[in-house]
Amino acid sequence: MGEAQVSLEHLFRVFTKPEHKDSKLAQIEQHLSDNILDFLSQHVVTKKTSLEEVEQDFADAAMPESPEFVSTHAENLLEKLVAHSVNTYSPTFIGHMTSALPYFHLSLSKLLVGLNQNLVKIETSKAFTPLERQVLGMMHNLVYEQSEPFYEQYLHSARHALGAFCSGGTVANITALWVARNKLLGPDSGFSGVARAGLASALRHYNINNLGVLCSKRGHYSLSKAVDLLGIGREGLLTLPCPDQVLDPEKALQAGKAYQEQGNRLLAIVGIGGTTETGHVDPLDELADVAKELGCWFHVDAAWGGATLFSQSYRYIMKGIERADSVTIDAHKQMYVPMGAGMTLFKNPEHANAVRHHAQYILREGSKDLGATTLEGSRNGMAMMVYSSLHILGRRGYELLINQSIDKAKQFAKMIDEHPDFELVTSPTLSLLTYRVCPQSVQQTLLALPAGKAQRLNGKVDRLVVNVQKLQREAGKSFVSRTRLESPTYGAYPITVFRVVLANPLTTVADLKAILQEQHDIAMRNRVWQDLTLSGEPLANVVNN
Amino acid sequence: MGEAQVSLEHLFRVFTKPEHKDSKLAQIEQHLSDNILDFLSQHVVTKKTSLEEVEQDFADAAMPESPEFVSTHAENLLEKLVAHSVNTYSPTFIGHMTSALPYFHLSLSKLLVGLNQNLVKIETSKAFTPLERQVLGMMHNLVYEQSEPFYEQYLHSARHALGAFCSGGTVANITALWVARNKLLGPDSGFSGVARAGLASALRHYNINNLGVLCSKRGHYSLSKAVDLLGIGREGLLTLPCPDQVLDPEKALQAGKAYQEQGNRLLAIVGIGGTTETGHVDPLDELADVAKELGCWFHVDAAWGGATLFSQSYRYIMKGIERADSVTIDAHKQMYVPMGAGMTLFKNPEHANAVRHHAQYILREGSKDLGATTLEGSRNGMAMMVYSSLHILGRRGYELLINQSIDKAKQFAKMIDEHPDFELVTSPTLSLLTYRVCPQSVQQTLLALPAGKAQRLNGKVDRLVVNVQKLQREAGKSFVSRTRLESPTYGAYPITVFRVVLANPLTTVADLKAILQEQHDIAMRNRVWQDLTLSGEPLANVVNN
Incomplete structure (x- = not known):
């Protein structure tokens, strides 16, 4: 069952003999080299798997006793680890500062380890x-x-x-x-x-x-x-x-x-x-x-x-x-x-x-x-990676990357601003912005409310935002993160917002449109949205209490 | 002159299009995959190059303005960086704790960066x-x-x-x-x-x-x-x-x-x-x-x-x-x-x-x-690398590696002990040991001298050890490090010693024999050795003053 023999000869082979070109690990490498986005979309499973489920695969604290063949292990890595990792290269993963990388880093990382x-x-x-x-x-x-x-x-x-x-x-x-x-x-x-x-x-x-x-x-x-x-x-x-x-x-x-x-x-x-x-x-x-x-x-x-x-x-x-x-x-x-x-x-x-x-x-x-x-x-x-990037991209290359990120963030902000059911909370200075989903009618109600009551209603909107963010993450097509912060509009108390980082050069304006649409769809199907809009009852409770 | 065009299209290619299979970077990767020891011995220049000379290649603090083609850059890396790096995989590089690594880490490092x-x-x-x-x-x-x-x-x-x-x-x-x-x-x-x-x-x-x-x-x-x-x-x-x-x-x-x-x-x-x-x-x-x-x-x-x-x-x-x-x-x-x-x-x-x-x-x-x-x-x-190593080598694999390192250190200690012109300073508990070169006649003189005079003579031996260590490093065939420490033999003052770390599984007993021989040859040709042995004059000065 994939157990390798325990001998010095075997160990020396691990240090001195490369993997065969048809081995699983060589195949992984080749796939990465040929088309990393394809490798990731093929191997990273996007359907919801809870962390607890994933933990089952990493539950044993016993030290593996006998060696395992590299290819057997590579299969395991794909199945247990890669499948349940995060596709940070995805153009629709715009929730954190981790993003796609230029291709040459794959090769350089190998050189780095080779030089050790x-x-x-x-x-x-x-x-x-x-x-x-x-x-x-x-x-x-x-x-x-x-x-x-x-x-x-x-x-x-x-x-x-x-x-x-x-x-x-x-x-x-x-x-x-x-x-x-x-x-x-x-x-x-x-x-x-x-x-x-x-x-x-x-x-x-x-x-x-x-x-x-x-x-x-x-x-x-x-x-x-x-x-x-x-x-x-x-x-x-x-x-x-x-x-x-x-x-x-x-x-x-x-x-x-x-x-x-x-x-x-x-x-x-x-x-x-x-x-x-x-x-x-x-x-x-x-x-x-x-x-x-x-x-x-x-x-x-x-x-x-x-x-x-x-x-x-x-x-x-x-x-x-x-x-x-x-x-x-x-x-x-x-x-x-x-x-x-x-x-x-x-x-x-x-x-x-x-x-x-x-x-x-x-x-x-x-x-x-x-x-x-x-x-x-x-x-x-690691300084080599910075050195190479500075040379291969050059200041002018970085300039283009920075400019397009900020410009894209501004476009996204405009999209949000123009959508009746979204509120832009912080505009992009750099390529980050925060916003929230909030039914237009509720936005209007909020403006008319005294501070204390607005805070209670905002608490409800917070719940909607949390729900949408979680459901969107679980659906696996896209990811935005969330945080809580004070906004100039609603005074001193914090509200929950979507947080978006437009770092990935592969993210297109069409991707952003689709993300807004997806959020809107998820929101409208959510119980809290219905609470907030359909029946006047709970909202009235909040407003009138 | 290796300048790439500055356009968003070019940048997207850097993120989305893999290097061509015949590109320089792909060649480097292939060579690493096929035979890393050969890659290193072919590209790492072993002849003496002073740090000051190497610094000439990294002397400019100006930011590169325009992008460079990846292949042009890869040529530069080989010439300026790889050529003047240290071959830590070499079986005769036994001076520090850095060593050859198992082959699978080359592929895994690529996966690691691919997953980011x-x-x-x-x-x-x-x-x-x-x-x-x-x-x-x-x-x-x-x-x-x-x-x-x-x-x-x-x-x-x-x-x-x-x-x-x-x-x-x-x-x-x-x-x-x-x-x-x-x-x-x-x-x-x-x-x-x-x-x-x-x-x-x-x-x-x-x-x-x-x-x-x-x-x-x-x-x-x-x-x-x-x-x-x-x-x-x-x-x-x-x-x-x-x-x-x-x-x-x-x-x-x-x-x-x-x-x-x-x-x-x-x-x-x-x-x-x-x-x-x-x-x-x-x-x-x-x-x-x-x-x-x-x-x-x-x-x-x-x-x-x-x-x-x-x-x-x-x-x-x-x-x-x-x-x-x-x-x-x-x-x-x-x-x-x-x-x-x-x-x-x-x-x-x-x-x-x-x-x-x-x-x-x-x-x-x-x-x-x-x-x-x-x-x-x-x-x-990086935890993935540890995870994979634990599985691919297993406890029993690591056991063999540890055992052979310590056993090899003991064999080397015996070799040093038996050589008339070397002194073992610290025996190996784990796979490290320290020793020094010291002409047999001087060892005998030292034993007979009162503490103060022995210290002065040891100061001279220190200089021999420093010279040999430096000349050996510069010759580029092998490397041991040096340090200063108190030894039980010579009381409270520190002496300079060679320091050896037998971590690399590829190091053989024959390598160790050759290293001792090389050190002995370098030492005997050194002025300080001649001072210490040939003419009785300077030694007598030290002893009699």
Whole structure:
């Protein structure tokens, strides 16, 4: 039953003999190479399977005892795993930031594993180290546009770093705030610095009550992880309400001042360059002024929106990002690189030294080993994927991709706006938008209602939105996500909305039309819709109670 | 000149049209599939190229403006990157923990990128989520051997986690100590816990001067990063000298007691399950007793050695690991999975809740989204590689791999011991060992010298070892690394040694013989060797001064 023999000879074959061209695994590869969309639509089962059902296939914690033939295993993978994975390449999967990738990444991923470099040190990566530094330099250049001599001086300097490559935006944000914390509370006369002496001693030495990080309520949850991890504590994450989806500079300044007047110290303001939920961009230039006035670090989380800088047409949206002390960009988002390519960029190439570590057998003093200033240790050569993408697509290629995403989002917003039973909740700044389904008559009723009653009715609409989102996902043809947020229309309480990310270049306007139509059909068949519209009874209850 | 046109049509082709079968990239893939060792030996240039020369190819920080044809780019990659990367598959590359990988990973990596799942949440990973949980369960089972009902209860429980998958051992160690810190300084009457209130408040509330982590001097540098990051500070990492390469439980207990008597609190003892430098394993069972007596967390960093548990013959070396509160294992080390597969395992499935985070649009309360208890956010489906390896190799396959590595290390140690001009410095516990080249006459002189003079002479031998290691690396046929460590023979000061990791199953005893021979040849031709042996002059100077 697919059991392979257990012998060293068999094992050596696994390491040295390629799979036969007709083997199952080779067939999978070939199908992927020939037509990935066809492979996915053939193997990913779209019909509803509950997570609990899928868990049945992964329920045993016993370690497999005997080897299994590769081909037997490949069959199992197709049946149990691929069949119940998510078709992120699908043009109608527009609910999250994961999307189709360019074809060349399939081949490059094979090369990456074939080379199996470890970028923590030069001895296991050699050319990959300068390559990664160059990629960081190019991205630094995209954000900060420094002079040629600047990059000549710092790109390959053993004592400097233009940024840190990492697995994703969360580690990038943590790295940025780690550097900020260690810079702010660095060594001083009679004090060895927070990195050595710890946070409690540092706060005592610098006579600081609490340390805080300020951002809008749309700040990514990684910021909350970061302040927890760094010992600042989640109460130190000061999140300001943002009914307009962006951080108000005036309010940020007031809040920062009030915070500091109580003997606290603001470590950083985090401006968001594309919120995860709605794609809004904080007024970065004005926030840079606020950070300057408060004397704190300015970090921009542009994990999503950083790639907007490739576009001459839309670059203006990110104005002020070049004044940030550090910037997070994820290449696995709008740069269409496989998962695992995050970056923090540092305006000042000396700042990364605040987190520099050495070891005897590697990362020796004066070495160019990348691991000395990254949070992670051993890492793969994912920077190659970014390098190749930058070359194969070029700035102008990325520009087209960014432009068409934003333009498509605007078209979709228009469609929603024009449909009587849909409400656009947030317009696209970048290629994200949120909206909801809500029968026209209910929209009119809502406008006429006093706040308290409107809230109760909106609670009912929330249920409709949740139902439609779930039923649509289960139908398997398309996927939008959902979230809860405050909208300018309905005041201070949050409502539930559909969230759409138009990242996939393969998504067409016809796809979007079909998605709206599908949602409308599902909604009209839903019990809550009927409650809301058909019988006047329950609605009247809500309105009149 | 390889410039592709900039049009949306061209870009869509990059996303939708596979490379032609005769394209350069397809050729690279084919060569990798057919014979990876041949691909590497044909394309990786072994002759000496300085890092500075390689940097010339990656010197420009200007963003590429126009798209490049994929095939042109693939040529460039071969010439600039692959040629100057490191052949980690080579059987004579025995200096680090990076090695050849089984063939099937080449195909699986392509499948992984083709599926492009994001494991932060079920909506972008579906079956990958239960798969990752199962992998963590199997590894938990390997370490902790709990009952079937235990795994039935916890494997897929939304409120529990048997571990956290991450990019590597560094993040795994940080995660373990993060959980330990948040558990120790958790919520209490009138206190919201360190995660919310921060470390300074927590230490005040619990009336603790300083927080400490104790390990031997061989503790991995990631522990130093961890205490820095967590706000404990590097001074809080108490590293005890270990002339025998392992942490002495008696001394650990004394040091821990003395530390706590000063109003400090020991957060954790870290036992090492295979040190990075010599492969030694701390006496884990006794350290578990010490941790119990001191009332602190017990973490085992088994990033390297964890896979020893697959071997019935050598499992005993890790005895006591099952008493650890948390264990780090890297699948990209002795489990032969591509880079990027670290894990922390938690004995108690509730502990991970100490770092649980939620967000509105994902990681909702009660969801099984993996991102709620991992340090990282978006992550790729690397767990599939571990899953497939566990099935295709099986426990018994891994057992054979582990056994042959350790047995080979023992054979190599014997060879070194028997050679008059080599000294074995640390014997292999696992598949690592350290040694040095030192002319027989000098070895005899050293034994007869008083400590101070022996140290000066050893300084000269150090230089020989450094020279040989560098020249061998530059010659490009083989690679061993080097480090500095205290040896039992020469007392308290460190000496420079060759460090060998026998991870690659393709390395033969004949390869090892050839490596020793090459080192001996290089050494005998070296000026320092001649200084040490030929003319009595400089040696006499050292000895008589």
